[in-house]
Amino acid sequence: MRRLAVLTSGGDAPGMNAAIRAVVEEGLHHEIEVMGVQHGFKGLVEGEYIKLGVADVTHAIRRGGTILYSARYPEFKEEAVQKQAIKKMEENGIEGLIVIGGDGSFAGALSLTKLGFPAVGIPGTIDNDIPGTEYTIGFDSAMTAATIAIDNITDTAASHNRTFVVEVMGRNAGDIAIWAGVGTGADAIIIPEEEFFMGDIVRRVRASRQHGKDYSIIVLAEGVMGVEDFIKEYKKEAPEQSVRGVNLSHIQRGGNPTGRDRVFATLMGAKAVDLILHGQSGIYVGIIGEELAVFDIVETLEKVKHKVRDDLYELNRSLTDRY
Amino acid sequence: MRRLAVLTSGGDAPGMNAAIRAVVEEGLHHEIEVMGVQHGFKGLVEGEYIKLGVADVTHAIRRGGTILYSARYPEFKEEAVQKQAIKKMEENGIEGLIVIGGDGSFAGALSLTKLGFPAVGIPGTIDNDIPGTEYTIGFDSAMTAATIAIDNITDTAASHNRTFVVEVMGRNAGDIAIWAGVGTGADAIIIPEEEFFMGDIVRRVRASRQHGKDYSIIVLAEGVMGVEDFIKEYKKEAPEQSVRGVNLSHIQRGGNPTGRDRVFATLMGAKAVDLILHGQSGIYVGIIGEELAVFDIVETLEKVKHKVRDDLYELNRSLTDRY
Amino acid sequence: MRRLAVLTSGGDAPGMNAAIRAVVEEGLHHEIEVMGVQHGFKGLVEGEYIKLGVADVTHAIRRGGTILYSARYPEFKEEAVQKQAIKKMEENGIEGLIVIGGDGSFAGALSLTKLGFPAVGIPGTIDNDIPGTEYTIGFDSAMTAATIAIDNITDTAASHNRTFVVEVMGRNAGDIAIWAGVGTGADAIIIPEEEFFMGDIVRRVRASRQHGKDYSIIVLAEGVMGVEDFIKEYKKEAPEQSVRGVNLSHIQRGGNPTGRDRVFATLMGAKAVDLILHGQSGIYVGIIGEELAVFDIVETLEKVKHKVRDDLYELNRSLTDRY
Amino acid sequence: MRRLAVLTSGGDAPGMNAAIRAVVEEGLHHEIEVMGVQHGFKGLVEGEYIKLGVADVTHAIRRGGTILYSARYPEFKEEAVQKQAIKKMEENGIEGLIVIGGDGSFAGALSLTKLGFPAVGIPGTIDNDIPGTEYTIGFDSAMTAATIAIDNITDTAASHNRTFVVEVMGRNAGDIAIWAGVGTGADAIIIPEEEFFMGDIVRRVRASRQHGKDYSIIVLAEGVMGVEDFIKEYKKEAPEQSVRGVNLSHIQRGGNPTGRDRVFATLMGAKAVDLILHGQSGIYVGIIGEELAVFDIVETLEKVKHKVRDDLYELNRSLTDRY
CATH class of the missing domain: 3.40.50.460 (Phosphofructokinase domain)
Known part of the structure; x- marks a missing residue:
């Protein structure tokens, strides 16, 4: 593999830029070129691609929001549009895609995988509501x-x-x-x-x-x-x-991401590159028990439900139940 | 003079505690005892007085809100209620009052002055909208x-x-x-x-x-x-x-006061003590051109209007008027 | 059990106050009175005990440092001194002790357990270097x-x-x-x-x-x-x-504890109360994989070594190994 | 005038970028092109000029440091070097220079003025130690x-x-x-x-x-x-x-500039442009009593001494002189 692309989709979340930076640095480490796709799936179809080097991402690690922009793009549900995106990527020599976003964004990544194009997800949403992973970037x-x-x-x-x-x-x-x-x-x-x-x-x-x-x-x-x-x-x-x-x-x-968000975003960004280099697709990276974990998109989104921390909820109930 | 009181009134503003602390420390420096009045003019009438020493205020300098609490109390417009407050203070050996708050609070201080009880104001409101002074605590x-x-x-x-x-x-x-x-x-x-x-x-x-x-x-x-x-x-x-x-x-x-709010609150708190010790009343302390200034409450509230910084407003208009 | 005590020992760590607050609130929930011991093991021996109610700890949840103070006290290694502490606690009707601190502090708790007095530890140190638990308060x-x-x-x-x-x-x-x-x-x-x-x-x-x-x-x-x-x-x-x-x-x-430090400190503080009420001793509470865990002090301090996150260390090495 | 340049010199100070941004926006408002000089006077001589538009400076308003970089360059004391700088600017169509920095940097600006090239200073140093102005960017x-x-x-x-x-x-x-x-x-x-x-x-x-x-x-x-x-x-x-x-x-x-630093940096940045457009030189912009003021560099640096706030120093001494 010679060239990867990365995009952000859905609501912005602090730490997305740290993930982008990790994708670029890990790519560089493996001598892979990384293209940033602007405005999410919309830019993917329309060819808004920019080359990302160290200088472009080094200060972004501590910035909130996403330097690649995000955009709504319901059209990406149509197969014709998905194929257009693949064609555009192929024209640009891109052989794999990393998608940072919520479960809606993972569905977009999955549709590419189904059409034979390698795509891996990274969970990014402040709501922490993605099934499977216990942690999402920005929470x-x-x-x-x-x-x-x-x-x-x-x-x-x-x-x-x-x-x-x-x-x-x-x-x-x-x-x-x-x-x-x-x-x-x-x-x-x-x-x-x-x-x-x-x-x-x-x-x-x-x-x-x-x-x-x-x-x-x-x-x-x-x-x-x-x-x-x-x-x-x-x-x-x-x-x-x-x-x-x-x-x-x-x-x-908004605001600058916490250290924790940056660290896990970095960990997941680098892992996503490694997975795609090893030919994996249709999966996303996450965290279970503070350790890296990998999830099948189809399996997880269909069968797993996100669970809140019941123990913390009950903890608060008992602490405020005073006599 | 042997004993002073201090109260906060109106909406809370970060830095009010720094002013309270300065009143206590400057009082101590002059061997004056300082009583804190809780819940503003309501507590003044009802006798919610607590003795304030160094240990009570030392950590408060960096806390938002007001450790003396504030409360609405429209009843204080009535002269009978004002006289009750004076009686309560006299029973407690209090010979002067410092009021931290907005112009409504200064009107309360003024009414005491008119009845012969020494009272001095310190401007505390995040809105910065008190006539005369260019700076109010919390802005x-x-x-x-x-x-x-x-x-x-x-x-x-x-x-x-x-x-x-x-x-x-x-x-x-x-x-x-x-x-x-x-x-x-x-x-x-x-x-x-x-x-x-x-x-x-x-x-x-x-x-x-x-x-x-x-x-x-x-x-x-x-x-x-x-x-x-x-x-x-x-x-x-x-x-x-x-x-x-x-x-x-x-x-x-809310939130911790900035250094600037603490410094000016400290300056004004100490000055208010000095003024009241020198027999002044019916006035409030403020800042003009970064320096301490003293204002007559009647004169200022009646005749002066607060002015915003026109130059900054116009600055922004010219900077965003692009060709 | 009617009355518990809690102390902090070793270097201060942000979140210790959140743990103290949780001990008080969980105690209250079980109708147990909680005494705060000031200045660590020194105060334990010298009887520096204060009653802690909701009003004493409610604002402390967001403050750095420890409201109970800490102090060096190497004398506590002597059994005679430990017995003095137990005697002092018994005189005050205290039936169990919660110790918030590092592994040195846990050794102090353990010595009380060995003499028959119930004691439970909570890990509090910014260094994160306590064996067993993956998380310590303040890190x-x-x-x-x-x-x-x-x-x-x-x-x-x-x-x-x-x-x-x-x-x-x-x-x-x-x-x-x-x-x-x-x-x-x-x-x-x-x-x-x-x-x-x-x-x-x-x-x-x-x-x-x-x-x-x-x-x-x-x-x-x-x-x-x-x-x-x-x-x-x-x-x-x-x-x-x-x-x-x-x-x-x-x-x-220093500085205010992060939300994460407060949440886990609260979780561990409440758990420590529950454990001691159930007759447990010689243990400490911790976190493994983001979940509560309980460790035997002797077993853990003797046999387990703290491990840093090798994966994060290696991650950084690969990301900065650029070609 | 068609084209201005701006540089930062000396130690970086939060708010310098807000001043740069104001220079660019005020220039644009007057249909003047603004060039950023990188690495201070060194870059001025070596021709490190970049065109600055709205998109280059819009996010910089809230960033610490200086996006134009700073550098030591004692060589600029020599007249031959100063002439080289003027030649380089003239080759690039630059007709005036704004220098953001400390009094050492103002000496550099002055030397250009003496050689007939228009230059205006803006005080930028966290130490607040520039004679004349009561405020410097970053303090x-x-x-x-x-x-x-x-x-x-x-x-x-x-x-x-x-x-x-x-x-x-x-x-x-x-x-x-x-x-x-x-x-x-x-x-x-x-x-x-x-x-x-x-x-x-x-x-x-x-x-x-x-x-x-x-x-x-x-x-x-x-x-x-x-x-x-x-x-x-x-x-x-x-x-x-x-x-x-x-x-x-x-x-x-370091760190993001406060609102106050950004506001005064913006005010001074825009004013510097206006002054240079009106043919002024050998001066610097500052603040007296919260209002814009203009100082002659020669007069001020030679005859005026920076004064600390004696009143604040004495305030602290009286507050900590307890009986």
Whole structure:
């Protein structure tokens, strides 16, 4: 193999650039040229290819977002479009593709594999909701950003003895909510995977105040409901409390990646190159128990479901169940 | 004088604790005892007084919020309530009061002065909107937090070549918007003090894209309109753009104070003690041209209007007026 | 059981306070009173006990250092002193002890167990060098702090096209060096566990410059040699380079704990309470593959050796071996 | 005028890139082309010129260091070399030069002016030690970085009830020491501009401990003496204390610029363009009382001396003089 390509797809996640850099450096180590594809699958079809050398990626390791840009491109579901992409790559001497993104992006990689073109995935999404792998690029940064934002809100909450409801990202997965909630000692964590009872939450908040806590934080995953709707229902049960809502929104997505996100992104980026050089395809790289793991895209996306950390969720419930 | 009191009132602002600490340390230097009043004017009336020593405030210098708590208390407008506060202070041997807060809080301090009780103000609000002083405690921290938040949003904006409208605090004053906007190179800054034309903003954004900028940021002060309403109007003029909105909300309020906020809060806290020891009252401490200044509360609140930095606003307009 | 005690010992590590808070909250959940012992084993013997409630620990979850203080106390190796500690605890109605610290601290806990007093350990050290567990409280924060410091140094290194040698903590363990080195794309990582050849390092740095990198970073674990000595030897091989050294020293130790450190500290703190309530002793809590694990102190400290992540070390070597 | 050039010289300072960006954008606004000179005066002579457009500088506004690189070049003191630089600029159609750097760099700019070539300076140095202007690009970022580093060290100092001596930058100027010292409530600040007495410092530290402070911080400007030497002398007077030293070194130099540094850098960058377009030369832009000011290089460097903030220095002395 002489030339590889790498693209990013779906929502940007801090650490994607560290993965791109690792692909370039590991490629160089094996004397493989690496082309960056701009704007995801759209650029793949339209030939937005740029040569990537050390100088292009060396500072990117610590930058958020993706230097290769991302773009929506539903057209890539059509086989004709997929074939166009393969033709374009072949014209450019590209013999393998690394796709950094979420499970939707892996479906795109898989379609190429089915047409005979080698493609390997790397999980990149702040939501941590990809089946199989326990870790996705950007989750640690997003969780950290959410934690610090809640820290800052805590200053205001305590100053006014208020209850704050903080909406964090995670459409189908409560991972950010659970980690940021446990890490900030939230009085309640509400996630799409678990039922909740408003009366129970109000009881926990009141108990914490009786034990001398001078503020309250409730962490709400966006997949459950919007923060304004939540507060309306909450106020019905606890009219005596001063309650405010904050939606962390895009603030938790950007910013420089944490060391951990960069390290695992680097590990997975280099591994993806090695796998594709060894003729592998239709797979993605991930992390299980802090170690590298490889997953079959078809098998995993069809049969495995992402699981949140039940132990952490239960931990928070027991810690805030005070007598 | 043997004993002073200090309270915080209105919205919390990073650096208020540094001012409290300076009051305590400067008091100690003059062998004056300092009492902290909890929950603002409400606690003043109800006698929520705690003795403050070095150990109580030493770590607070770097904490956001206010360790003395704040509270709404419209009842303090009544003279009977003000007299109750004075009686309570006199019972506790307190001979002077330092009030850290916004102009509403200064009105409370003034009412005590009018009844013969010495009171001095220190400006504390993230909005920077107090007449007279060029600087208020918390503004530098809030401006910094807004700047960093916009930096993080920029990663996502650039990754997807999007336009983001970021709503920052400032009901009547565009200070946060102007500083955060200039500091992030925003394509447009919209503040309550200045008219804006949607067509002009769209023109600036488009020109910046034509010159190769891969994202756009518009900073909107909350006093103008909400971010969702703004986007609706913006999209009418620029339907081709992918636009998202973020309201920074309480995220820009909390967090550890910047060094600058701590230094000026310390300077003003110590000065307030010195002034009250010299028999002054009905005044507040502030900063003009980076130097300490003293303002008469009546004169200033009645006759002076807060002014934003026109030069910075115009600077941004000329920098984004590209040919 | 009615009353537990908790102490911190050895060097402070960010996240220790989150563990203390979890011990208090989990104790409360089981209606157990928790006493904080100040100044480690010294305070244990001298009776520096304070009652800890929710209000005492709620804000501590996000603070670095240890609110219970730490202290050196070699006297605790003597059995007479250990017995004094037990007597003091019994006088205060304390029936079990949780020790947060490094392996030296665990030896102290073990000595109490041998004398019949229940004691459980929680690993807290930024060095990550405790046998058995893959994770110790404070490592993620220290690694993150080192990573960000190297980021900042990179700005200066690149501005002047310089080589910087950055000394990080880790007397016997290269963990911080490896993670911070991989996360910043260092040209070389030098750790006590692996031999290094100066000529090889110089070759890597030169190759990276030839490929267009505009600066170089070498990460050096303190256990290998001091940064000034290293630079002297380096300059002999590479006299043409402009080289500077920085010792990150205590800057990497303090500061607010990361979300990850808080989450695992919370998990281990709660688990330690549960174990001691179930009559366990002479053990410590840890993490294997991101899951809770329990280790026998004697068995583990005697027979297991801490291992650094060889895969990450080798990853960096292959990424910087450019052709 | 059709074409300008801009260079950075001397030590890098956060915010230099914001100034470069402002030069480019303000140039564009006046339909002037801006060339970036790489590697300071060395590149000026050797013709390392690159065209700078919006896309080249837009993300740089938030980056530390200098994208144009800096370099030592004592040869520029020779008139022959200066003439070479002018010839090179003229060959490239460059009609004016903006120099961002310290007073050494301004001397370089002045020498061009004397030979008839228009040159204007912008003060960029973290030390804040340029005569005339009250503000230099990078000072706010460096002061902030030093403040946060001392915050982190405070966690460790308090955990072990230690005294830490922290060496900060400032060869001839105590500005960083004073601001970081006041902002962290340091027990003593030692600067080159003021004599100090070890016995007095020890007295202040002891008094603070007697009042219940659980740690001590002494901030030492590098221009006074090295931290290790200081500790040796300190220990003679206070043998009972546990003392540690940290040299913040390059950690305080790099990192993203603060909002304030970016705003003033932007203001000065645009102003420098306007001045040079109006035929001005031999001057530099600065800030007095938070407003733009213009200084004659000869007059100012010869007759004015930089002054530290005496009021802040004295403030700290009175706050730590406890009874």
